Amino acid sequence: MKTIDLHLHSTYTDGSYSPAELVRKAKEIGLSAIAVTDHDNLIGYTEAKVEADKVGIEILPGIEMSTIYQGRKLHILGLGMNIEDSEFKKQYKKIRAPKEECLDTILERLQKRGVDISREKITPYANHQFDRYAVMRFFAANKKQADVQYIWDEYLNPATEGLQINTPTQEAIVMIRQAGGVASLAHYHKGIGLKGLSIEEKEKWLKELKHMGLNGLEAMYSNFTPEEEGLAKKWVEKFGLIPTGGTDFHGDNRPSYKLGIGNGSLQIPYAWFERIKEVCRY
Known part of the structure; x- marks a missing residue:
């Protein structure tokens, strides 16, 4: 069966592999299509696309946007947008601004x-983007923290507390949809998601998000339980959403999530990639 992975992170945010390395590794393990979905960041797509064309693997433009809705943090995956669209570029610049302006x-x-x-000390880790991910990479390299999550919990999250750096969810969804992409709610089961809500409350939120323009739901993910995956697939049908799937691969920075297979048995069907391509404009 042809399989895909539409949720990958590179060295431009908090992954340990460059975009080109991700493409080569995906090709090596037999994936048919991927998306590099760095956090609020598109800079790696060009590098990944060049390598994908070279080795012969399909790739979508992708991004994972950090958003806020009614006080809750949600991650919205954008897949298949036309990133050269003038309005999209304008909105992308807008969402990048607070993330870089808060660095000092x-x-x-x-x-x-x-x-x-x-700033001088983090420059070698900036990858042309002076934001909190440059700080994370500085810590990982110089503090020798094996656990990247510890860096976030102990240092970065406290350092960003109270700062208005997340995009309103509706703005993110509209930005993605107007550029012809699929806007998909990532890892609904996590704290950055709908964790803690009852099934009825989760369905209420999904209904509200769909009204904003959400047209996708991450229906396969590295550590979904069978019950969580079953609910996601049920909601895809109930709310008329496009299923997306990915491992949330971060390389050595999250070693339990393996490229293409997640915790070991994930197989995301190529047919989902074909469905996304049917509706996208990239």
Whole structure:
């Protein structure tokens, strides 16, 4: 069976492999199509596309947007957008601005905690994007933290507390849809998702999100239980959503999630990629 992985992260945010390396590894294990979906970041797509064309694997433009709705953080995957669309480029610049403008505040807060850090020190880890992911990579390289989640929990999340850096969910969905893409709710079962809500409340939220323009749902994911996957597939049918699927692969920064197979048995069908291509404009 031809399989895909539409949720991958590269060194441009918090993954350990470059976009080109992700493409080559995906080809090596026999995947037929992928999407690099870095956090609020599109810079790796060009590199990935060049390599994908070279090795012969299909690829979609992708992004994972950090959004906020009614006080809850939601991750919205954008797949298959026309990233050269003028309005999309304008909105992308808008969402990037607060993430880079808050960097000095983050550095000051970390310095007050006794961390020896500065713009100069994080420059080698910036990859042309001076944001909190540059700080994360600095910590990973210099503090030798094996657990990237620990870096977020102990340093980055406290340093960004109260900062308005997440995009309103509706803005993110509209931005993706107007550029011809699929806007899909990622990992609904997590805290950055709908965790803690009853099934009835989750369905109420999905109905509201669909009204905003959400047209996809991540229906296969690395650590879904059979029950969670079953619910996701039920909601795809109930709300008329396009199923998307991915491992949320971060390479060595999240070793339990394996490329293409998640926790070991994930097989995301190529037919889902074909369905996304039917509705996209990229």
